[in-house]
Amino acid sequence: MRTILLTIFLVLSPIAVFAAHTGHSEDGQHTKHYEQSLFKMTDNGLYSVEMVIKDKDLKVGVNTLDIIVHDKSDKDVAGAVIKVVPWMPEMGHGVFEKPVVKERGGGTYSIENIILIMEGRWELRLKIKNNNTEDSVIFDFPDVIRSASMSQDEHKMMHSSAPADVDTSTARESVKKLFRASYASDVTPIPVGRIISWKVRVETADGSPVKNAEVVLSGEMPEHGHGLPTMPEVTEGAIPGEYIVQGLKFSMPGWWVMTFKVKTQDKEDVITFNLIVP
Amino acid sequence: MNTIKYAQRYYLLLVRVFIVILALPFHSASTSSAASEISIHSWDQKEISVIRSLWIGSLPPLPKDPSNAFADNPAAIALGKRFFFDSRFSGNLKVSCATCHRPDMSFTDDLPLAHGIGSNTRRSMPLLGVAYNTWFFWDGRKDSLWSQALGPLESNVEHGFTRTSCAYLITRNYRHEYEAIFGQIPDIKNAVASPATKDIIALKTWVSMTPAQRDEVNRIYANMGKAIAAYVRTIVPGPSRFDMYAKALIDNDTTILSKTLTPDEVQGLRLFIGKAKCTNCHNGSLFTNSDFHNTGVPTPPKMPRDSGRADGIRKVLADEFNCLGKYSDAGSGECAELRYLDTNTTKYSGAFKTPTLRNIAQRAPYMHAGQFQTLREVLEFYRKSDSHELGHSELSDKELGQLEVFLHTLSGPVIAN
Numbered sequence: 090m091r092t093i094l095l096t097i098f099l100v101l102s103p104i105a106v107f108a109a110h111t112g113h114s115e116d117g118q119h120t121k122h123y124e125q126s127l128f129k130m131t132d133n134g135l136y137s138v139e140m141v142i143k144d145k146d147l148k149v150g151v152n153t154l155d156i157i158v159h160d161k162s163d164k165d166v167a168g169a170v171i172k173v174v175p176w177m178p179e180m181g182h183g184v185f186e187k188p189v190v191k192e193r194g195g196g197t198y199s200i201e202n203i204i205l206i207m208e209g210r211w212e213l214r215l216k217i218k219n220n221n222t223e224d225s226v227i228f229d230f231p232d233v234i235r236s237a238s239m240s241q242d243e244h245k246m247m248h249s250s251a252p253a254d255v256d257t258s259t260a261r262e263s264v265k266k267l268f269r270a271s272y273a274s275d276v277t278p279i280p281v282g283r284i285i286s287w288k289v290r291v292e293t294a295d296g297s298p299v300k301n302a303e304v305v306l307s308g309e310m311p312e313h314g315h316g317l318p319t320m321p322e323v324t325e326g327a328i329p330g331e332y333i334v335q336g337l338k339f340s341m342p343g344w345w346v347m348t349f350k351v352k353t354q355d356k357e358d359v360i361t362f363n364l365i366v367p
Numbered sequence: 368m369n370t371i372k373y374a375q376r377y378y379l380l381l382v383r384v385f386i387v388i389l390a391l392p393f394h395s396a397s398t399s400s401a402a403s404e405i406s407i408h409s410w411d412q413k414e415i416s417v418i419r420s421l422w423i424g425s426l427p428p429l430p431k432d433p434s435n436a437f438a439d440n441p442a443a444i445a446l447g448k449r450f451f452f453d454s455r456f457s458g459n460l461k462v463s464c465a466t467c468h469r470p471d472m473s474f475t476d477d478l479p480l481a482h483g484i485g486s487n488t489r490r491s492m493p494l495l496g497v498a499y500n501t502w503f504f505w506d507g508r509k510d511s512l513w514s515q516a517l518g519p520l521e522s523n524v525e526h527g528f529t530r531t532s533c534a535y536l537i538t539r540n541y542r543h544e545y546e547a548i549f550g551q552i553p554d555i556k557n558a559v560a561s562p563a564t565k566d567i568i569a570l571k572t573w574v575s576m577t578p579a580q581r582d583e584v585n586r587i588y589a590n591m592g593k594a595i596a597a598y599v600r601t602i603v604p605g606p607s608r609f610d611m612y613a614k615a616l617i618d619n620d621t622t623i624l625s626k627t628l629t630p631d632e633v634q635g636l637r638l639f640i641g642k643a644k645c646t647n648c649h650n651g652s653l654f655t656n657s658d659f660h661n662t663g664v665p666t667p668p669k670m671p672r673d674s675g676r677a678d679g680i681r682k683v684l685a686d687e688f689n690c691l692g693k694y695s696d697a698g699s700g701e702c703a704e705l706r707y708l709d710t711n712t713t714k715y716s717g718a719f720k721t722p723t724l725r726n727i728a729q730r731a732p733y734m735h736a737g738q739f740q741t742l743r744e745v746l747e748f749y750r751k752s753d754s755h756e757l758g759h760s761e762l763s764d765k766e767l768g769q770l771e772v773f774l775h776t777l778s779g780p781v782i783a784n
Binding site: 281282284313315316317318319320321322335336337338340341342 | 501647650657658703706708709710711714
């Protein structure tokens with residue numbers, strides 16, 4: 090009887106079933122409501138967060154999800170202030186639009202308007218604040234891809250202008266923190282429609298120059314979905330750790346993401362620069 | 368005497384007061400109407416910098432063409448101009464460069480498909496400011512203006528001529544002028560011979576010539592292209608009404624703004640650089656990014672699909688008259704565009720060059736095969752596009768009209784040597 094009721098509830102209202110316990114989390118103390126959900130404890134162990142993504146996986150485009158927040162003693166947390174920041178850790182930028190958090194009751198919060206603007210590794214960084222206690226948790230999505238069908242509206246929402254928090258520094262660390270790199274253009278400010286050259290310095294994390302590496306550059310405009318109009322070449326320069334990029338051209342003003350793949354005998358990593366061409 | 372002077376002064380004073388009184392209401396009226404106009408004409412710094420980038424005053428000097436040592440040679444310009452208008456360089460003695468590139472039509476024509484000896488599969492390109500391009504023709508199959516000029520001469524639907532006939536005609540009719548620029552010209556026998564023609568007999572005649580003979584012909588033919596290019600380089604746009612507006616805005620001369628463009632034209636400009644995102648491709652003072660895009664323009668009925676730039680990439684690399692070829696004057700380090708050419712033919716399949724929008728209102732029909740008769744049709748096409756980059760379902764009819772009237776403000780004089 091209980092099972093039948095539960096089934097009816099499941100069909101009629103996904104939110105209503107949160108009260109019904111269907112399983113336990115890995116730590117054995119916190120309740121997990123869904124089979125196909127993500128479950129994590131916050132960094133300081135104050136809350137448990139169960140995440141149910143509407144379309145099962147996050148995708149490039151507009152996403153909606155629910156989270157169920159419990160406290161240490163597995164009680165629903167009501168009235169919490171929750172902040173969600175989508176972030177691309179490898180790229181050093183977030184999104185154009187802020188996600189909208191709405192409390193649904195029973196410890197459930199829906200998060201709408203999560204607009205992921207490109208494929209790749211994304212994090213959802215959650216901050217939960219309740220009764221003067223605050224804790225945070227990061228959900229990691231290593232491979233967010235474009236969904237097969239994206240509406241024109243969805244596309245437009247994604248493509249407005251560069252994210253306000255874009256990191257445009259010309260010196261950055263590689264994704265796996267194996268290398269550090271910096272670049273300098275032979276022409277500044279960077280022109281549109283003209284072939285220029287860059288000098289790139291690549292060093293290890295402890296600051297020694299990286300020699301004899303294979304360096305490949307690609308460029309992309311995330312807002313427009315296209316790349317560079319030329320095929321630039323990267324060759325090793327005269328100074329150890331210096332690489333020369335030749336044949337680089339930008340066809341449009343705006344936000345460009347420049348990705349260097351650096352490969353040495355024993356290490357391989359990726360360094361990304363954000364760049365606003367005036 | 369004094370009395371008269373006083374009377375005069377008094378009278379003058381009265382006149383002045385009267386003038387001031389007369390002027391007052393008008394003056395206040397004009398300031399209030401000016402205030403409402405100022406709001407239309409107020410632009411933020413970012414917008415002003417975009418308008419400045421479109422302004423003709425931002426057009427840099429003509430780019431050097433290292434592959435053409437005669438690009439700015441006055442004698443070459445004069446000779447090139449004569450070649451440009453000489454219809455003897457054609458199979459039927461009727462077709463010159465000016466047949467399709469008419470000086471009275473911004474150096475293009477008004478046909479959907481170019482028509483020389485026969486009918487082409489694409490529209491004639493405008494030559495306005497063409498020397499600022501990196502790639503030439505709709506598909507960019509040429510990397511210099513001089514190399515471009517050689518293409519139509521040997522096309523069986525354009526001039527229907529051969530390089531050997533060109534070289535022979537030059538020895539007969541332009542020997543003196545040619546030698547003054549390029550040095551001594553060898554004697555060339557008249558022959559219908561070319562490696563780049565559909566005429567199988569001309570091809571056979573070409574291969575039966577000695578390598579030295581072929582080289583002599585090629586050299587003269589390339590120089591002919593260099594002279595034509597020197598002339599065509601001088602064809603540049605003059606200032607339009609938009610440029611006057613941009614200049615007034617840059618100089619902060621508010622009195623001229625409202626006299627230069629109508630409110631609808633100004634709103635069109637605002638849409639052009641803003642919501643309608645036209646400047647994504649039509650940027651810089653020639654309103655083009657000189658790149659290639661597949662915008663989904665329909666293939667005209669009964670015509671095969673045109674792969675555009677994808678084919679152009681292959682052709683420019685194989686071209687004997689390209690920047691890295693034997694007849695180019697460029698050093699090997701001066702051909703960066705060809706050297707770093709993006710060879711991704713998938714990306715450029717069906718892509719065509721973004722044309723300049725200068726004098727666009729006078730250049731109907733539109734697109735690479737003249738698919739649209741009016742600017743309105745072009746704007747409607749982009750509004751309806753289901754491409755994420757191009758589609759603009761949010762633009763109203765009124766806004767489309769404003770964009771259209773703005774495009775008319777880009778017309779100006781054509782300057783040519």
